[in-house]
Amino acid sequence: MMERAMDAGQIRDAFLQFFRTKGHQIVPSAPMVIKDDPTLMFTNAGMNQFKEIFLGHSSAKYTRVANIQKCLRVSGKHNDLEEVGIDTYHHTMFEMLGNWSFGDYFKTEAIEWAWELLTVVLGISKDDLYVTVFAGDEPDSLPADTESFNLWKNIIGEDRIIFGSQKDNFWEMGDTGPCGPCSEIHADIRSRDEKIVTPGRELINMGHPQVIEIWNLVFIEYNRSADGHLEPLPQKHIDTGMGFERLCMVLQGKKSNYDTDIFQPVISEISKVTSIHYGDTFQHDVAMRVIADHLRAVAFAIADGQLPSNTGAGYVIRRILRRAVRYGFTFLNQKEPFIHELLPILVSRMKAAFPELARQQDMIRKVIAEEELSFLRTLAFGIKRFEQYVAAMGGNKTIEGIFAFDLFDTYGFPIDLTQLMAKELGLTVDMEGFSKGMNEQKERSRQAAVIDSGDWIILSGNDGGAFIGYDILQATVRITRYRKVTVKNEEKYQLVFDKTPFYPESGGQIGDKGYIEQNGEKILITDTKKEHNLIVHYADKLPAEPSHDIIAVVDQVSRTLAACNHSATHLLHNALREVLGKFAEQKGSFVGPTHLRFDFSHYQKLSNEELARVEALVNQKIRQNITLDEKRTVPIHEALALGAIAFFGEKYGDQVRVIRFDNSIELCGGTHVTATGQIGLFKIISESAIAAGIRRIEAITADRAEAYINSQIQIIDEIKNLLKNPGDVVKSVSNLLDENLALQKQIEKYNKKRLEDIKKQLIDQVRQISGVNFIGARIDIEPAALKDLVFDLRNSIENMVVVLGSENNGKANLTIMISDNLVKERGLHAGTMIREVSKEISGGGGGQAHYASAGGNDPVGINRAIQKVEQMIS
Numbered sequence: 001m002m003e004r005a006m007d008a009g010q011i012r013d014a015f016l017q018f019f020r021t022k023g024h025q026i027v028p029s030a031p032m033v034i035k036d037d038p039t040l041m042f043t044n045a046g047m048n049q050f051k052e053i054f055l056g057h058s059s060a061k062y063t064r065v066a067n068i069q070k071c072l073r074v075s076g077k078h079n080d081l082e083e084v085g086i087d088t089y090h091h092t093m094f095e096m097l098g099n100w101s102f103g104d105y106f107k108t109e110a111i112e113w114a115w116e117l118l119t120v121v122l123g124i125s126k127d128d129l130y131v132t133v134f135a136g137d138e139p140d141s142l143p144a145d146t147e148s149f150n151l152w153k154n155i156i157g158e159d160r161i162i163f164g165s166q167k168d169n170f171w172e173m174g175d176t177g178p179c180g181p182c183s184e185i186h187a188d189i190r191s192r193d194e195k196i197v198t199p200g201r202e203l204i205n206m207g208h209p210q211v212i213e214i215w216n217l218v219f220i221e222y223n224r225s226a227d228g229h230l231e232p233l234p235q236k237h238i239d240t241g242m243g244f245e246r247l248c249m250v251l252q253g254k255k256s257n258y259d260t261d262i263f264q265p266v267i268s269e270i271s272k273v274t275s276i277h278y279g280d281t282f283q284h285d286v287a288m289r290v291i292a293d294h295l296r297a298v299a300f301a302i303a304d305g306q307l308p309s310n311t312g313a314g315y316v317i318r319r320i321l322r323r324a325v326r327y328g329f330t331f332l333n334q335k336e337p338f339i340h341e342l343l344p345i346l347v348s349r350m351k352a353a354f355p356e357l358a359r360q361q362d363m364i365r366k367v368i369a370e371e372e373l374s375f376l377r378t379l380a381f382g383i384k385r386f387e388q389y390v391a392a393m394g395g396n397k398t399i400e401g402i403f404a405f406d407l408f409d410t411y412g413f414p415i416d417l418t419q420l421m422a423k424e425l426g427l428t429v430d431m432e433g434f435s436k437g438m439n440e441q442k443e444r445s446r447q448a449a450v451i452d453s454g455d456w457i458i459l460s461g462n463d464g465g466a467f468i469g470y471d472i473l474q475a476t477v478r479i480t481r482y483r484k485v486t487v488k489n490e491e492k493y494q495l496v497f498d499k500t501p502f503y504p505e506s507g508g509q510i511g512d513k514g515y516i517e518q519n520g521e522k523i524l525i526t527d528t529k530k531e532h533n534l535i536v537h538y539a540d541k542l543p544a545e546p547s548h549d550i551i552a553v554v555d556q557v558s559r560t561l562a563a564c565n566h567s568a569t570h571l572l573h574n575a576l577r578e579v580l581g582k583f584a585e586q587k588g589s590f591v592g593p594t595h596l597r598f599d600f601s602h603y604q605k606l607s608n609e610e611l612a613r614v615e616a617l618v619n620q621k622i623r624q625n626i627t628l629d630e631k632r633t634v635p636i637h638e639a640l641a642l643g644a645i646a647f648f649g650e651k652y653g654d655q656v657r658v659i660r661f662d663n664s665i666e667l668c669g670g671t672h673v674t675a676t677g678q679i680g681l682f683k684i685i686s687e688s689a690i691a692a693g694i695r696r697i698e699a700i701t702a703d704r705a706e707a708y709i710n711s712q713i714q715i716i717d718e719i720k721n722l723l724k725n726p727g728d729v730v731k732s733v734s735n736l737l738d739e740n741l742a743l744q745k746q747i748e749k750y751n752k753k754r755l756e757d758i759k760k761q762l763i764d765q766v767r768q769i770s771g772v773n774f775i776g777a778r779i780d781i782e783p784a785a786l787k788d789l790v791f792d793l794r795n796s797i798e799n800m801v802v803v804l805g806s807e808n809n810g811k812a813n814l815t816i817m818i819s820d821n822l823v824k825e826r827g828l829h830a831g832t833m834i835r836e837v838s839k840e841i842s843g844g845g846g847g848q849a850h851y852a853s854a855g856g857n858d859p860v861g862i863n864r865a866i867q868k869v870e871q872m873i874s
């Protein structure tokens with residue numbers, strides 16, 4: 001090992017430099033949040049972005065590539081979430097160092113170079129390393145990987161080579177897709193004494209925190225198809241992935257990833273904020289690791305454009321952050337938001353390798369702070385619910401599973417938190433009932449999400465599928481591949497064409513709809529989406545002759561309206577930057593035929609004046625009828641030099657399309673109007689907050705905007721008609737409101753006076769019954785007034801029983817009021833009495849000893865009820 005340990009930045013550089021010298025092109029990390037693959041939410045391996053190259057669907061620009069990929073393993077096949085923090089070497093987000101060969105070098109170089117980098121360049125002792133190779137598998141008829149075994153034998157002793165099972169030594173990206181046998185390199189970083197007691201080879205893949213896999217060399221040779229069988233690929237490829245955090249641990253001589261310079265600064269800050277020392281107790285350490293890890297995952301996801309939300313990828317991010325908040329809350333006693341305060345430390349450590357974090361630091365901090373606050377509020381509500389529940393449990397010692405599940409479902413209480421709170425009170429939780437609730441919910445969401453895709457049936461190799469819809473909306477095309485999908489028990493088809501006028505959903509714009517036609521049969525296309533490089537059309541049916549020509553026709557009306565909204569979105573973006581400043585950056589958008597939605601960073605609500613200025617600016621540009629300046633293929637550096645706006649989290653190629661309307665210049669693949677005049681009219685219909693520091697504007701254009709304005713005018717016309725066409729309609733409405741208020745006041749005054757009179761009359765009617773001042777009367781006033789009246793009487797008359805009845809809208813009400821001395825001395829109870837006498841009005845009620853009320857359906861019985869009260873005290 002080197003004299004002075006390398007820091008994280010030096011290790012990244014050493015890796016990239018090594019592969020540069022081996023002829024590799026260094027490429028940037030793909031965004032962590034995936035936008036064009038319905039089967040995957042987040043990048044979970046470095047190879048995701050190269051999947052289509054492995055499968056032979058697209059050709060590689062460079063045959064040797066290396067990079068550092070931001071990965072997130074929190075959903076789907078690779079999900080480490082629950083392990084994170086408990087152990088010292090799993091993460092939600094991690095950096096994966098990878099080198100790739102696309103049909104170029106194979107096992108020999110991959111193995112030799114990996115060894116050279118680790119042992120020669122980075123100086124890891126050969127005695128600390130072990131390797132695994134694939135032992136073969138019967139059901140898949142796969143032979144043992146003797147080729148790798150022999151290659152390794154030339155490098156290390158046989159006693160350091162371990163044959164592994166399909167589970168450990170056959171890497172698959174998901175249920176389907178490119179895969180192949182793999183050879184892992186493991187490091188044993190235990191002490192000399194421990195190594196003497198138990199040889200490292202016995203601990204490989206056994207979950208030992210200091211005998212861990214650091215690098216996985218995958219020999220991609222197959223595609224796993226939807227029916228489960230393995231198809232050999234046309235070419236063989238190399239996909240390697242090394243866990244950066246683990247490598248740092250080994251090179252820095254640490255025993256935990258969290259002790260490296262990647263995490264320590266954040267952990268120290270957590271210690272400072274919480275005044276709890278890292279290393280004191282297991283529980284504290286787990287909580288600190290969870291927070292340090294999750295902060296990183298959430299910050300990177302937000303930087304890549306994924307805000308926390310209630311669905312899909314946004315929900316996964318929200319859950320990660322909530323897990324961190326909850327650990328802080330329960331184990332570090334943090335009842336106020338604090339995780340966002342750790343962000344500056346994280347950013348300062350990471351910004352050299354990932355500048356996107358620094359640029360968006362302020363926005364990320366606000367979003368995290370807001371999320372923390374709202375979840376802490378939810379936790380507080382949940383705790384209150386828990387306390388109420390426990391108070392009503394009586395002698396019962398078991399919390400029902402269904403209640404624990406409700407806490408989880410409604411308040412996001414993980415079951416261990418409920419168990420912990422229960423334990424503190426000497427209670428237990430019915431775990432069987434809880435699991436039942438969980439399983440039922442899982443089943444419900446599984447049912448809702450079932451989309452069963454069959455394998456692609458390939459009809460022709462010409463899968464280019466170029467989009468030709470910028471210029472035409474109809475074309476004669478051929479299906480190159482199709483597959484059957486079952487959605488909620490209905491059979492549908494997904495089709496790929498050799499070329500297509502259908503715009504696939506991307507850049508916020510929804511996919512085109514339309515139809516295809518063959519021999520007079522029209523089949524609906526309900527949506528169009530991108531799946532990697534393929535444009536997939538969602539069809540109700542397969543044409544009768546799938547290999548013959550079909551006519552593909554895009555729904556022109558929807559497309560034109562979507563184009564109006566898309567161009568308007570660009571104008572809106574530009575106007576916002578002009579009115580609010582250039583920090584009003586796009587954070588998301590939706591562009592459809594009906595409306596547009598635009599999310600952007602801004603710290604406060606827009607004033608009416610700002611909104612009016614933005615709207616006016618957009619409409620000005622519309623009236624100027626600016627011609628679209630579209631450049632389909634511009635080298636990205638030229639486009640950026642022009643001042644074109646690009647977005648974080650978007651993947652751009654070397655050549656980009658630039659859309660320009662006057663001074664609005666954006667990199668954009670969407671469809672647009674040929675001149676802004678076509679948009680007709682732009683109208684903002686709402687402005688709101690969707691997260692801290694993120695605002696949303698919803699707007700409409702073209703005929704929708706016209707219809708909206710007309711409907712507003714119609715409402716005004718109707719108001720004018722009602723008011724008999726006054727000269728100044730606003731003044732008239734305002735006068736009406738003033739008059740209304742004055743009348744209301746008069747009515748209140750009148751009612752007050754009336755109640756005074758009634759009260760006087762009632763006082764005159766007091767009768768002495770068995771030594772009690774008794775009033776019994778029917779007065780038809782509102783129940784609320786009835787209540788006020790009896791309380792008023794109570795202050796005026798001593799030693800009193802009052803029973804009042806009233807009829808209101810066909811319903812009967814009764815009220816009984818008893819002076820406190822009678823409650824005490826004579827044991828009278830208004831609640832008990834009213835329960836009895838309310839039978840007379842076919843109703844029920846109750847209350848306290850001195851005051852009770854009841855309602856019923858039979859006003860005829862009011863007088864009988866009053867008499868009954870009188871009898872009760874006689």
Ligand code: SER
Pocket residue numbers: 044045046047098171216217218239240241242
């Ligand atoms: N695809 C492999 C992995 O993710 C190696 O990069 O482990």
